[in-house]
Structures are given as C-alpha cells and as structure tokens.
Amino acid sequence: AQTVTQSQPEMSVQEAETVTLSCTYDTSESDYYLFWYKQPPSRQMILVIRQEAYKQQNATENRFSVNFQKAAKSFSLKISDSQLGDAAMYFCASFSSGSARQLTFGSGTQLTVLP
Amino acid sequence: EAGVAQSPRYKIIEKRQSVAFWCNPISGHATLYWYQQILGQGPKLLIQFQNNGVVDDSQLPKDRFSAERLKGVDSTLKIQPAKLEDSAVYLCASSSGWGPYEQYFGPGTRLTVT
Numbered sequence: 001a002q003t004v005t006q007s008q009p010e011m012s013v014q015e016a017e018t019v020t021l022s023c024t025y026d027t028s029e030s031d032y033y034l035f036w037y038k039q040p041p042s043r044q045m046i047l048v049i050r051q052e053a054y055k056q057q058n059a060t061e062n063r064f065s066v067n068f069q070k071a072a073k074s075f076s077l078k079i080s081d082s083q084l085g086d087a088a089m090y091f092c093a094s095f096s097s098g099s100a101r102q103l104t105f106g107s108g109t110q111l112t113v114l115p
Numbered sequence: 116e117a118g119v120a121q122s123p124r125y126k127i128i129e130k131r132q133s134v135a136f137w138c139n140p141i142s143g144h145a146t147l148y149w150y151q152q153i154l155g156q157g158p159k160l161l162i163q164f165q166n167n168g169v170v171d172d173s174q175l176p177k178d179r180f181s182a183e184r185l186k187g188v189d190s191t192l193k194i195q196p197a198k199l200e201d202s203a204v205y206l207c208a209s210s211s212g213w214g215p216y217e218q219y220f221g222p223g224t225r226l227t228v229t
Contacts, residue, residue, distance in 0.1 A: 033215035043222070044118065044219075044223075052215075093157075095214075101214070102163065106157050107156055
C-alpha cells in the first residue's frame with residue numbers, strides 16, 4: 001500500500017519570496033512516480049510537476065522545483081518568486097507501477113500568498 | 116482542446132435519495148477516473164476505467180455506488196441510496212493511458228446530503 005503524508009495543513013509566503021512545501025511517502029514498490037498537483041479555489045486541479053523515482057536529478061518546471069530524497073522518502077516542492085496566482089491547495093501524490101497502479105494523494109497544504 | 120466536463124456542478128439531496136453524476140473526458144483519453152474528495156482531504160480514488168472496462172474498483176462502496184463508462188467515452192457515477200457521509204466533491208479525471216501519466220481533472224460536482 002502507498003501512503004502520502006503532508007504535515008503542513010497551511011503555509012503562507014510573501015509575494016516574490018520562496019516557499020517549500022513538505023511531503024513524505026511510503027511505498028514497497030521500486031518503480032514509482034511522484035507528483036505535485038495544484039487545486040486553485042473553485043478551479044480544476046492541475047499538474048505542477050512530476051518526478052520519476054529512478055531519476056536522480058530533481059525535476060524543475062520554471063519557478064517550481066522539487067527536492068527528491070529517495071532514501072528519506074521525502075519529496076518537497078519549492079516555489080520561487082511566489083506570485084498571487086500560486087495561492088491554492090497543493091497535493092502531493094504517488095503512483096506505483098506494481099499491483100496498485102493508482103494515484104494516492106496526501107491531505108494537502110493550503111498555500112496563501114501575501115501581497 | 117476541451118477539458119474534462121462534469122455535470123451537475125452542485126447537487127443537494129436528502130439522505131436515502133439517489134443521485135447521478137456525468138463526466139465527459141478529454142477526447143481520445145482511454146483512462147477515466149472517479150475520485151471522492153471530502154472537505155479537508157485529498158482525493159480518494161473510487162474507480163478507474165480503461166476504455167469501457169473497469170481496471171480497479173476496489174475502493175468503490177459497491178452496496179450503494181455504481182459506475183459505468185458508455186462506449187469507452189462518457190461515464191456516470193451513481194449513488195443509491197445516499198448517506199450523510201457521501202457529502203463530498205466528486206472529481207472526474209482522464210489520462211491518455213493507465214499508468215503514471217498526467218491526469219486531467221474536471222471541475223467536480225459538489226454533493227451535499229442532508
């Protein structure tokens with residue numbers, strides 16, 4: 001079974017500053033993938049960034065990057081130069097390619113961006 | 116490219132009534148998912164289809180929930196009879212295949228059971 005834990009229910013950041021959202025996961029599979037999804041208020045959930053577990057290099061998408069620590073089973077999201085539009089609920093999720101083959105989400109972190 | 120469509124957006128029913136939700140995935144997407152998102156929690160997978168076949172419904176409460184995917188395109192999720200604890204947002208998502216692919220989500224249906 002997969003589990004994903006987000007220990008920060010709420011975070012805030014000043015506009016233009018950097019913030020890091022934490023996530024830990026647990027899986028018995030060797031082949032898995034990790035995701036961060038963003039759910040803005042009253043809008044669709046969208047993919048922010050994806051990391052393949054077999055890749056050592058941390059994924060980066062513009063202002064969004066991850067710190068993937070495989071041994072520690074940690075997968076944090078860093079948002080640089082925060083913008084007002086980054087305010088949303090952020091969900092960490094994992095997908096294992098073994099028997100489960102489903103996306104398992106954490107409980108989310110509500111990010112507030114302060115002007 | 117049109118996104119995932121869902122209807123209705125909101126629904127209020129009394130307990131023991133029935134309700135149905137509809138989803139139209141992105142054109143060409145073979146895999147369709149239904150999630151339940153209770154307030155303050157992350158989405159929980161209920162069922163996933165590959166074309167018109169069910170690949171995983173292990174978390175679907177089959178005594179009251181049912182789902183089908185007609186001709187491998189649209190899908191409906193039904194609850195009968197509804198309970199108070201079914202109050203949640205029901206999200207539909209689709210992806211190009213059954214695997215670690217990006218999932219595209221619809222706007223969801225917010226269900227309130229009174």
